[in-house]
Amino acid sequence: MSISALTNPALIVQTAAEQEAAAANASINAEDAKEKGIEFLQLLLTQLQNQNPLEPTDTNELTNQLLQQSQLEQQIQTNETLTELAAKIEANTGFSSIGYIGKEIEVLDNMAPIQNNEASFAYVIDGTPETIDLTVTNANGDILYTIPGSIEPGAHKFTFDATQSDLPVADGEPVFLFVNAQDKNGKSLNGLISGFAKVDGVDGSSGQSLLTAGNVTYSLGQILRITGNSQTVAEEQTTP
Structure with missing residues (x-):
């Protein structure tokens, strides 16, 4: 039986299609989070405008809603930061590969x-x-x-x-x-x-x-x- 080179089973290399799909998915998630944030603020504003002056929105409930919005904004910022970081890492990998030429x-x-x-x-x-x-x-x-x-x-x-x-x-x-x-x-x-x-x-x-x-x-x-x-x-x- 012939013996050929073994490949590394632990090596997982993303194809270009997989990378594009991952990037597109990250972009869609970020846009979706932004849209939900805008919808949330619009609903909250509508609720405040239409509330009964004799029975105003509970302060604790309003605080919780604002806290949820703040957490959503942090999630959006984190997603955008991770996307930018991934792009920089990919670009740096390509640049460092040039050092192999001639080796x-x-x-x-x-x-x-x-x-x-x-x-x-x-x-x-x-x-x-x-x-x-x-x-x-x-x-x-x-x-x-x-x-x-x-x-x-x-x-x-x-x-x-x-x-x-x-x-x-x-x-x-x-x-x-x-x-x-x-x-x-x-x-x-x-x-x-x-x-x-x-x-x-x-x-x-x-x-x-x-x-x-x-x-x-x-x-x-x-x-x-x-x-x-x-x-x-x-x-x-x-x-x-």
Whole structure:
């Protein structure tokens, strides 16, 4: 069984549609609260104008009504403040993403872009493998390259040389690493795969800030670390 990169189940990324819906809902709630506040004041004014002079509105009741109106106004102000704060946080996130440009990142994904005719990955196996086979494919699932992997313990880096590919692959295109590891009894072993990429831009067209590397995009939540130099992995293996 092939071992592919695990995604982070705790990562919840809002889509652009979800963000727009949330913003629209917040705006509707604020407008609704304002309308209710105006209606409340109009009703209170009408009540005071039409009250029986011999039986005026109870002072305690009037105080309670005014207190309710004050609480409603505070709710409106709080909603508006939270909406403004959320917008500022979103804008700041997009601005801070620019700092990733030119940096090499490691992401929990079995996908990496071809950059300068290479794509780099790291893998680690849970258990003691007897054999490991590495397979690189394109986005269509076509096999580009296969090679035996290292069975030594620990993490291993693998760099795919696109010039050695069985099929043409262009710079910027995504490629995928699959690892088939088996123990001495032929049982498949689990593991993790990460990909490396040099960030070359930020894409905010979807409503959230995504890092771009060639034709590949990553969310900030996918980043394991900013490596600076991917040689920090224990052992490196390249296509011969």
